[in-house]
Amino acid sequence: MSLVTDYIQPQKSTPAYIATLNSFHCALRCGITMERIRRYPSNQHRFALYFFFMLIVGKQASAELRYSIPEEMREGSVVGNVAKDLGLDKSSLVDWRFRVVSESKDAFFEVNPDNGALQVLKKIDREELCQGSGACLIELKILVDNPLEIHYVLVEITDVNDHSPVFSEKVQKFEIAEHSSPGSRFELHAARDPDAGINSIRTYTLTTNDHFGIDISSSDDDKIPFLLLKKSLDRERKDKHVLFVTAVDGGKPPRSGTLNVSIIVLDINDNRPMFSQETYQVEIYENAQVGTTVIKVNATDPDEGSNGEIEYSFSKTMARKIYEIFELDSFSGQIKLKGELDFEESEIYKLDVQASDKSTPPLTSRCRVIVKIKDVNDNPPKIEVTSLSNTVSEDSKPGTVISLITVRDKDSGINGKVILSITNEAPFELKPSYKENTYSVTTKQFLDREEVSNYDITIKATDCGEPPLSTFKTLNFQISDVNDNSPQFSRNPIQFYLSENNIAAKSIFSVSATDSDLNNNAAVSYHIVRKGSKNDIMSFLNINSENGDITALKSFDFETVKTFQFHVVASDSGFPSLSSNVTVNVFILDQNDNAPVILYPVSSNGSAEGVEEIPRNVNAGHLVTKVRAYDADIGYNGWLLFSLQEVTDHSLFGLDRYTGQIRTLRSFTEKDEAEHKLLILVKDNGNVSLSATATVIVKVVEPKEAFAASDVKSSSKAEKDSNVTFYLMITVGSVSALFLVSIIVLISMQCSKSTDYTSKYLPEPNYDGTLCHSIQYRSGDKRYMLVGPRMSIGSTIAPGSHANTLMLPDRRGTSGEVSWMTFA
Numbered sequence: 001m002s003l004v005t006d007y008i009q010p011q012k013s014t015p016a017y018i019a020t021l022n023s024f025h026c027a028l029r030c031g032i033t034m035e036r037i038r039r040y041p042s043n044q045h046r047f048a049l050y051f052f053f054m055l056i057v058g059k060q061a062s063a064e065l066r067y068s069i070p071e072e073m074r075e076g077s078v079v080g081n082v083a084k085d086l087g088l089d090k091s092s093l094v095d096w097r098f099r100v101v102s103e104s105k106d107a108f109f110e111v112n113p114d115n116g117a118l119q120v121l122k123k124i125d126r127e128e129l130c131q132g133s134g135a136c137l138i139e140l141k142i143l144v145d146n147p148l149e150i151h152y153v154l155v156e157i158t159d160v161n162d163h164s165p166v167f168s169e170k171v172q173k174f175e176i177a178e179h180s181s182p183g184s185r186f187e188l189h190a191a192r193d194p195d196a197g198i199n200s201i202r203t204y205t206l207t208t209n210d211h212f213g214i215d216i217s218s219s220d221d222d223k224i225p226f227l228l229l230k231k232s233l234d235r236e237r238k239d240k241h242v243l244f245v246t247a248v249d250g251g252k253p254p255r256s257g258t259l260n261v262s263i264i265v266l267d268i269n270d271n272r273p274m275f276s277q278e279t280y281q282v283e284i285y286e287n288a289q290v291g292t293t294v295i296k297v298n299a300t301d302p303d304e305g306s307n308g309e310i311e312y313s314f315s316k317t318m319a320r321k322i323y324e325i326f327e328l329d330s331f332s333g334q335i336k337l338k339g340e341l342d343f344e345e346s347e348i349y350k351l352d353v354q355a356s357d358k359s360t361p362p363l364t365s366r367c368r369v370i371v372k373i374k375d376v377n378d379n380p381p382k383i384e385v386t387s388l389s390n391t392v393s394e395d396s397k398p399g400t401v402i403s404l405i406t407v408r409d410k411d412s413g414i415n416g417k418v419i420l421s422i423t424n425e426a427p428f429e430l431k432p433s434y435k436e437n438t439y440s441v442t443t444k445q446f447l448d449r450e451e452v453s454n455y456d457i458t459i460k461a462t463d464c465g466e467p468p469l470s471t472f473k474t475l476n477f478q479i480s481d482v483n484d485n486s487p488q489f490s491r492n493p494i495q496f497y498l499s500e501n502n503i504a505a506k507s508i509f510s511v512s513a514t515d516s517d518l519n520n521n522a523a524v525s526y527h528i529v530r531k532g533s534k535n536d537i538m539s540f541l542n543i544n545s546e547n548g549d550i551t552a553l554k555s556f557d558f559e560t561v562k563t564f565q566f567h568v569v570a571s572d573s574g575f576p577s578l579s580s581n582v583t584v585n586v587f588i589l590d591q592n593d594n595a596p597v598i599l600y601p602v603s604s605n606g607s608a609e610g611v612e613e614i615p616r617n618v619n620a621g622h623l624v625t626k627v628r629a630y631d632a633d634i635g636y637n638g639w640l641l642f643s644l645q646e647v648t649d650h651s652l653f654g655l656d657r658y659t660g661q662i663r664t665l666r667s668f669t670e671k672d673e674a675e676h677k678l679l680i681l682v683k684d685n686g687n688v689s690l691s692a693t694a695t696v697i698v699k700v701v702e703p704k705e706a707f708a709a710s711d712v713k714s715s716s717k718a719e720k721d722s723n724v725t726f727y728l729m730i731t732v733g734s735v736s737a738l739f740l741v742s743i744i745v746l747i748s749m750q751c752s753k754s755t756d757y758t759s760k761y762l763p764e765p766n767y768d769g770t771l772c773h774s775i776q777y778r779s780g781d782k783r784y785m786l787v788g789p790r791m792s793i794g795s796t797i798a799p800g801s802h803a804n805t806l807m808l809p810d811r812r813g814t815s816g817e818v819s820w821m822t823f824a
Contacts, residue, residue, distance in 0.1 A: 064151070064152045064153070064154070065080070065082060065085050065086070065151070065152070065153045065154070066153070066154040066155075066156070067079050067080045067118070067153065067154070067155045067156070068155070068156040068158060069120075069155060069156070069157065069158070070157075070158045070159075070160050071124050071125060071126035071127075071157050071158065071159065071160050071162070072123055072124065072125065072160055072162060073120050073123065073124065074120070074123070075120055075121065075122055075123060076119055076120065077119065077120045078117045078118070078119055079109065079117075079118040079119065079120065079155060080117070080118050081115065081116055081117045081118070082111060082116055082117070082118045082142060082151070082153060083098065083111075083115070083116020083117075084116060086142075086151055088116065088144070090114075090115060090116050093113050093114070093116055094113050094114075095146065096144040096145055096146055097143070097144070097145040097146075098111055098113050098116065098142070098143075098144055099111060099113075099142070099143055100118075100140055100141070100142055101140075101141040101142070101143050102140065102141070106122075107121055108120065108121055108122060108124050108138065109121055109138075109140060109155065111142065118140075118153065118155075124157055126157045126158075126159050126160070126196075127163065127194035127195065127196075129157065130157065131194075134196075135156060136156065136157040136158075136159075137154050137155070137156050137157075138154070138155045138156075138157065139152060139153070139154055139155075140152070140153040140154075140155060141153075159195055159196045159197055159199055160195075160199075161195055161199040161249065161251025161252070161254075161255060162195070163193055163194045163195050163199075163255070164193070164249070164255035164256060164257050165191040165192065165193045165201050165247035165248070165249055165255065165256060165257035166191060166192055166193070166257050167189050167190075167191050167192075167247070167257055167258075167259045168189055168192070169189055169259075170259070170260060171259075171260045171261075171262060172188060172189055172259055172260070172261050172262070173261075173262045173263075173264065174186055174227070174261070174262070174263045174264070175263075175264045175266055176229070176233060176263055176264070176265060176266065177233075177265075177266040177268070178232075178233045178234060178235040178265050178266060178267065178268060179232075179268060180229060180232070180233065181229075181232075182229050182230055182231055182232060183228070183229065183230075184228075184229040185215060185226040185227065185228050185229075186226065186227040186229075187224070187225075187226055187227075188204075188214075188224075188225040188226060188227055188245055188259065188261070189259055190222065190223070190224050190225065191204075191247035191257050191259070193247075193249050193255075195249060195251065197250075198250040198251070199249055199250060199251040200249055200250065201223060201247050201248070201249050202223075202248060202249055202250040202254075203216065203223070203247075203248050204216055204223070204225040204245055204246065204247050204248070205245070205246045205248065206227075206243060206244070206245055206246075207243050207244045209241065209243060210230075210231055211229065211230060211231045211232075211233060211241065212227055212228060212229060212230060212241070212243060212263075213227075213228040213230050214226070214227065214228060214245065215227075215228045225245060225247075227243075227245075227261065233265045234265075235265040235266065235267045235268075235302075235303075235304065236267075236270075236271055236302035236303070238265065239264070239265045239267070239304065240262065240263065240264055240265065241262075241263040241265070242260070242261070242262055242263070243260075243261040243263065244258050244259070244260060244261065245258070245259040245261055246258050246259075247259075266304075267303045267304040267305055267307050267308065268303070268307070269303050269307035269357065269359040269363070270303065271301055271302045271303050271307075271308075271363070272301070272357070272363035272364065272365055273299040273300065273301040273310050273355040273356065273357055273363065273364070273365050274299060274300055274301070274365060275297060275298070275299045275353075275355065275365060275366075275367040276297075276298045276299070276300070277367065278367055278368070279367065279368045279369075279370065280295055280297060280367065280368070280369040280370065281369075281370045281372070282294060282295040282369070282370070282371055282372070283371075283372045283373075283374050284337075284341070284371060284372070284373060284374065285341075285373075285374045285375075285376045285378075286341045286342060286343040286373050286374065286375060286376055286378060287341075287376045287378035288337055288341060289337070290337050290338065290339065290340065291336055291337060292336065292337045293334050293335070293336050294326065294335045294336060294337060294371060295334075295335050295369060295371075296332065296333050296334045296335070297312065297333040297335070297353050297355075297367060297369065298333055299312070299333070299355035299365065299367075301357050301363075303357065303359070306357070306358040306359060307357055307358070307359045308357060309357060309358045310333075310355050310356070310357055311330050311331070311355070311356050311357075311358065312328055312329070312330050312331075312332075312333045312353060312354070312355055313328065313330060313353070313354055313356070314326075314328055314351065314352065314353060314354075315352035315353070315354060315366070317352065318350075318351065318352060321346075322349055322351060324338065324339050325337065325338055325339040325340075325341065325349070326338055326349070326351060326371075328353065333353075333355075335351065335353075335369065341373055342373075343373045343374070343375040343376075346373065347372065347373050348370065348371065348372050348373065349370075349371040349373075350368060350369070350370055350371075351368070351369040351370075351371065352366060352367075352368055352369075353366065353367055353368075353369055354366045354367075355367075376465075377411055377415040377463060377465025377466065377467070377468070377469055378411070378469075379409060379410040379411045379415075379469070380409075380461075380463070380469035380470065380471045381407050381408065381409040381418045381461035381462070381463050381469065381470070381471045382407065382408045382409070382461075382471060383405060383406075383407050383459060383461050383471055383473040384405070384406045384407070384408065385403060385404075385405055385473070385475070386404040386405065386406050386438075387403060387404040388402070388403045388404075388475065389402045389403065389477075390476065390477060390478055391477070391478045391479075391480050392443070392447065392477050392478070392479055392480065393447075393479075393480045393482060394447045394448060394449040394479050394480065394481065394482055394484070395446075395447075395482045395484070396443055396446075396447060397443070397446075398442075398443050398444055398445050398446065399442050399443065399444075400442060400443045401440050401441070401442050402428070402441050402442065402443065402477065403440070403441040403475060404433075404438070404439075404440050404441075405420070405430075405438070405439045405440070405441065405459065405473075406437060406438050406439075407420055407437045407438075407439070407461045408437065409463050411463065411465060414464045414465060415463055415464065415465035416463065417463060417464040418437060418461050418462065418463050418464075419461070419462050419463075419464070420439055420459065420460070420461050421459070421460050421462075422457055422458065422459055422460075423458045423459075423460045423472070424456075424457060424458050426455050426457045427443055427444055427445045427446075427447060427455075428441055428442065428443060428444060428455070428457055428477075429441075429442055429444045430459070441457075441459075441475070447479055448479075449479040449480070449481050449482075449518075450484075450485060450516040450517070452479065453478070453479055454476065454477060454478045454479060455476070455477045455479070456474055456475070456476050457474070457475050457477070458472055458473070458474050459472070459473045459474075459475065460472055461473070481517050481518040481519065481521055482517075482521070483517055483521040483572065483574025483575065483576070483577075483578060484517070485515055485516045485517050485521075485578070486515070486572065486578035486579060486580045487513035487514065487515045487524045487570035487571065487572055487578070487579065487580050488513055488514055488515070488516075488580060489511065489512070489513045489570065489580065489582040490512070490514075491582075492582045492583060493582065493583035493584065493585055494511060494582055494583070494584050494585070495584075495585045495586075495587065496508070496509045496584065496585070496586050496587070497586075497587050497589050498552075498556065498586055498587070498588055498589065499588075499589045499591055500555075500556050500557055500558040500559075500588050500589065500590060500591050500593065501555055501556075501557070501591055501593055502552055502555050502556060503555065504552060504553060504554050504555050505551060505552075505553060506551060506552070507549045507550065507551050508550055508551065508552045509550055510544075510547065510548045510549040510550060511526065511543075511548040511550065511568050511570075511582060511584065512547075512548050513526075513548070513570035513580065513582075515572050517572065517574065520572075520573040520574060521572055521573065521574035522572060523572060523573040524570050524571065524572055524573075525545045525546065525570070525571055525572075525573070526543050526544070526545050526546075526547075526548045526568055526569070526570055526571075527543060527545060527568070527569055527571075528541055528542075528543050528550075528566055528567070528568055528569075529566065529567040529568070529569060529581065537561065537564045537566075538566045540552060540553045540554045541553065541566065543568065548568070548570075550568075550584075556588050557588075558588045558589065558590040558591065558633075558634075559594065559632050559633075561588055562587070562588050562742070563585065563586065563587050563588065563742075563745070564586050565583060565584065565585050565586070565749075566583075566584055566586075567581050567582065567583055567584070568581060568582050568584055569581045570582070585749070590633055590634050590635060590637055591633075591637065591686075592633055592636075592637035592684060592686025592687065592688060592689075592690060593633070594631055594632040594633045594637075594638075594690070595631070595684075595690035595691065595692055596629045596630065596631045596640050596682045596683065596684055596690065596691060596692045597629060597630045597631070597632075597692065598627070598628070598629050598682065598692050598693075598694045599628040599629060599630055599727070599728075600626070600627065600628040601625070601627070601694060601695075601696060608692065608693065608694035608695065609694070609695045609696075609697070610625070610694075610695070610696050610697070611696075611697045611698075611699060612624055612625045612696060612697070612698050612699070613698075613699045613700075613701050614664075614698060614699075614700060614701070615700075615701060615702070615703045616668045616700050616701065616702060616703065617667075617668070617703055618664055618667070618668070619664070619667055620664055620665055620666045620667055621663050621664065622663060622664045623661060623662070623663050624653065624662040624663060624664065624696075624698055625661075625662050625696060626659065626660050626661045626662065627642060627655075627660035627661075627662070627680050627682065627694050627696070628660060629642075629660065629682045629692065629694075630731070631684050631690075633684065633686070636684070636685040636686060637684055637685070637686040638684060639684060639685045640682055640683070640684055640685075641657050641658065641682075641683060641684075641685065642655055642656065642657050642658070642659075642660040642680055642681070642682055643655065643657060643680070643681045643683075644678060644679070644680060644681075645679040645680065645681045645693065646677065646678070646679035647676070647677075647678050647679070648673065648676045648677055648678075649672065649673070649676060651665060651666065652664065652665055652666060652668070652672065652676065653665060653676065653678060653698070655678075655680060660680070660682070662678065662680075662696065662698075668700055672700065673700070674699060674700045674701070675697060675698070675699050675700070676697070676698045676699075676700070677695065677696075677697050677698075678695070678696040678697075678698065679693060679694075679695055680693065680694045680695075680696065681693050682694065
């Protein structure tokens with residue numbers, strides 16, 4: 001930074017100072033300012049105007065300072081100490097309001113009122129502030145108040161090489177014909193550099209090459225570059241040149257800018273197409289598909305455009321068969337199959353191909369393509385069925401011939417040799433015949449239609465070519481049926497449960513058997529095996545021979561027949577007919593079809609009436625008598641309950657509902673009547689309850705009369721009791737005999753049949769003459785028992801007790817299973 005000082009220091013508040021201000025204002029009125037001086041382009045003009053200004057202002061100007069700084073100085077940089085250079089007292093600067101006054105909107109400088117230094121307020125770009133290469137000056141006005149003074153400061157902004165040369169476009173393209181003459185010039189884009197003086201553009205350079213140089217023309221301060229052709233171009237050797245033009249300024253260090261120059265060499269038709277080979281050879285298999293590419297010929301033409309575009313075509317002198325088998329793509333040069341190849345017809349083809357460019361006239365060249373055909377295994381074997389029996393009897397012996405097969409292969413040699421096999425598992429095999437390629441299909445084991453009713457066997461014929469080809473043929477055989485299976489029942493023996501009192505001539509159950517044979521061999525008919533005895537129960541059964549429905553010709557009575565057994569035979573309609581039989585066990589289920597029978601009291605005329613005499617002095621709980629009854633049914637149907645229907649005094653007598661005992665509820669009084677009539681109802685527990693009634697007349701007598709009467713009645717009562725005992729013995733004997741017969745039948749069934757099934761009828765007389773009936777059923781591992789007791793143990797059963805539960809241990813099983821039957 002340089003300082004130029006040229007001033008006269010007057011004393012403040014002197015006439016000289018005032019005259020200076022007046023002269024300055026006169027100069028301003030004349031229109032002469034330092035700003036105008038700054039705008040003159042040359043230093044000579046500025047100096048003349050400045051000298052003229054000084055002559056006018058002369059002694060009246062108080063001072064003028066001049067500083068020089070480079071552009072792009074940082075903010076806060078000190079330009080110079082104005083107060084010191086003007087000789088002002090630094091301590092009074094604040095009071096004098098020492099400041100910079102600028103006419104422009106942008107202030108680039110400021111003074112520090114503390115020390116009087118002129119500082120850069122913001123960075124200055126010379127190229128933005130002053131365009132051109134002349135001096136760049138900034139005039140500042142520095143004012144001081146009390147008294148008013150004005151000082152002028154000129155600051156010159158010197159240029160710094162902070163810009164590189166720049167081309168308006170980064171890339172420039174030229175198209176130059178290859179026959180252009182050396183010495184031809186082509187104008188390049190000129191670069192621009194905002195810097196001035198020595199920092200502006202000084203020269204242009206070009207990358208080293210054989211064909212081009214650079215020529216620079218000067219116009220005023222501008223330099224215009226030209227591209228100079230020094231050597232002829234050859235597009236076939238190089239069709240494009242890429243060069244770089246560099247503009248360099250005079251700064252230190254110098255800066256530069258680059259222009260990318262692309263040169264396209266235009267073509268002329270000076271070359272003919274050339275094939276990469278004069279003769280092409282290729283091998284192709286005869287089974288190649290139509291459309292397969294055989295070979296691609298390639299010709300090149302170094303020319304460009306239509307001069308270098310190539311079309312391919314076949315020569316017109318070849319055989320017609322070649323045009324039928326091969327086709328040529330005129331653009332790509334690909335030769336493809338148009339028809340099918342056959343090695344046996346021709347082993348080699350010779351094709352002539354020519355290539356022409358599209359210039360006028362076109363230039364052409366030729367080549368030959370030799371195509372050799374290779375033989376392949378392209379014919380799979382063919383299987384012909386000479387004779388076939390679609391139906392095979394299941395009783396055919398192994399080795400039975402069911403079909404004759406012939407195999408053919410059009411190929412020869414190893415490709416025509418065929419191997420035959422059955423691919424899936426089947427009871428058949430292939431046996432070769434004495435004649436080559438002839439085979440027979442035979443059975444290799446016995447057949448069973450019930451296991452497999454038809455067979456689909458797949459025969460595979462494979463030749464020995466490489467790769468081998470195979471053919472598959474599927475033969476279907478139906479296995480015909482023979483009557484080799486008898487009808488089968490699903491289970492044996494069969495158990496049925498039939499309620500008594502069934503409707504006669506109505507179906508009660510049915511049996512069914514299946515036969516795995518077909519048609520008549522599987523048509524099953526049924527019949528019952530009859531023993532021929534007149535009393536045979538099977539004479540009351542009839543069976544439908546077609547569907548196995550069994551009809552009872554009479555109604556069964558449980559009290560008469562509880563179980564019976566018969567056999568059913570199922571026969572098919574084959575020849576000879578096959579049959580099987582099944583044992584049918586029928587168990588009659590009891591129904592409530594018997595009303596209770598009163599055993600006591602019974603009068604001489606047979607009615608259920610009786611008279612009992614008791615002393616008047618008996619206590620409460622005295623047993624008056626006991627009503628005895630019997631029901632031929634079993635289970636709940638034979639379980640009897642007693643109830644009082646009529647009584648003269650309900651407070652005097654009570655009846656046990658289970659035992660039928662009549663007892664006094666209290667002692668007799670004088671007011672009680674001497675004779676009481678009790679009507680007792682006895683009913684069973686069937687779904688539809690049946691009942692009977694008995695009448696007991698109780699006579700109350702004095703103790704002496706009672707004792708006398710008792711002697712008289714004892715004899716008669718003994719007689720009646722003997723009659724009752726006789727009837728009971730007969731009943732017990734009958735039930736015991738029936739029980740023994742049932743046991744014998746069940747034991748025989750257990751020994752002869754697999755199904756665990758028993759039926760027992762257990763008569764058990766109790767002490768008071770009431771019979772307890774029970775029947776047990778066993779099916780498999782389960783055991784059931786139906787019980788119809790006359791409760792004789794106590795007069796009352798406590799609720800929640802197990803007094804009415806009968807436990808039957810299963811003695812047949814090893815697990816100790818116990819079955820339970822509960823009755824109410």
